Amino acid sequence: MGRSYAEQDVASQTPEGIADRQNVLNQIDRKYGLPEGTMDALWAQESGRGKNAKDSSAGAQGDFQIMPDVAREAHIDPHNWRQAASYAAMRVAHDRDQFGSLAAGIASYNAGAVRISGLQKRYGNEWQSHAPQETIDYINSISRAVDAANQRASTSSNSHTVNHTFGDTHMTVNTKASDPREVARAIKSAQDGHQRRLTWQANMGLT
Structure with a gap:
């Protein structure tokens, strides 16, 4: 049984507390249709997973650096x-849908929806290359973290390797399985993970 919310708050800066919150963030990723690891990466980017959760000079507050007027409008603390x-x-998912890509949703969280809308109107599909450097770095940092999280997830229970070619891609698939049916399932899982990474990279404008 997991920790209660109160226990998570008390232990939030212990390894166990951070792991509890990462599990919650994985659930939130699924709820809003975000790639696994997205919200953990955003949490790390905004406040170092709570270590730097101080009010900014601009007034942003908390672990996710939300402005007070935005919080009041959203009825949250x-x-x-x-x-x-x-x-x-919710903001990232909403802006992803509004602006057409996950990269734009993440950029909007950093730079604001008005700025991303203006960039898209002026530069179309090339908007990202004209974004502020801080926002470009923000997108890239979260992209790398999510890609790493998905790679860890696909290899977390491995003990030996099977070489396999998937389309034009040669893969080394790690699996505990020896039964051919289990090996086939491991290969399918690796293919799915590879496809998720390609989709993520495409959404982030990295391909």
Whole structure:
């Protein structure tokens, strides 16, 4: 049985507390249709997973650096971790749908929807190369973290390797299985993970 929310708050800066919150963020990723690891990467980017959760010079507050007027409009407390995490995910998912890509949704969280809208109107599909450097770095940092999280997830239970060619891609598939049917399932899982990474990279404008 997992820790209660109160226990998570008390232990939030212990390894166990951070792991509890990462599990919550994985659930939030699934709720809003975000790639696994997206909200954990955003949490790390915004406040170092809570280590730097201080009010910014611009006034942003809490683990997810939400402005007070935005929090009031959304009826959330930016210092309430669970409320802030859910709001941040909702914002990223909403802006992803509004602006057409996950990269744009993440950029909007960093730079604001008005700026991303203006960039897209002016530069079309080339908007990202004209974004502020801080925003470009923000997108790239989260992209790398999510890609790494998905690679870890696909290899976390491995003990030996099977070489396999998938289309034009040669893969080394790690699996515990020896039964051919289990090996086939491991290969299919690796293919699915590879396709998720390609989709993520395409969404982020990295291909």
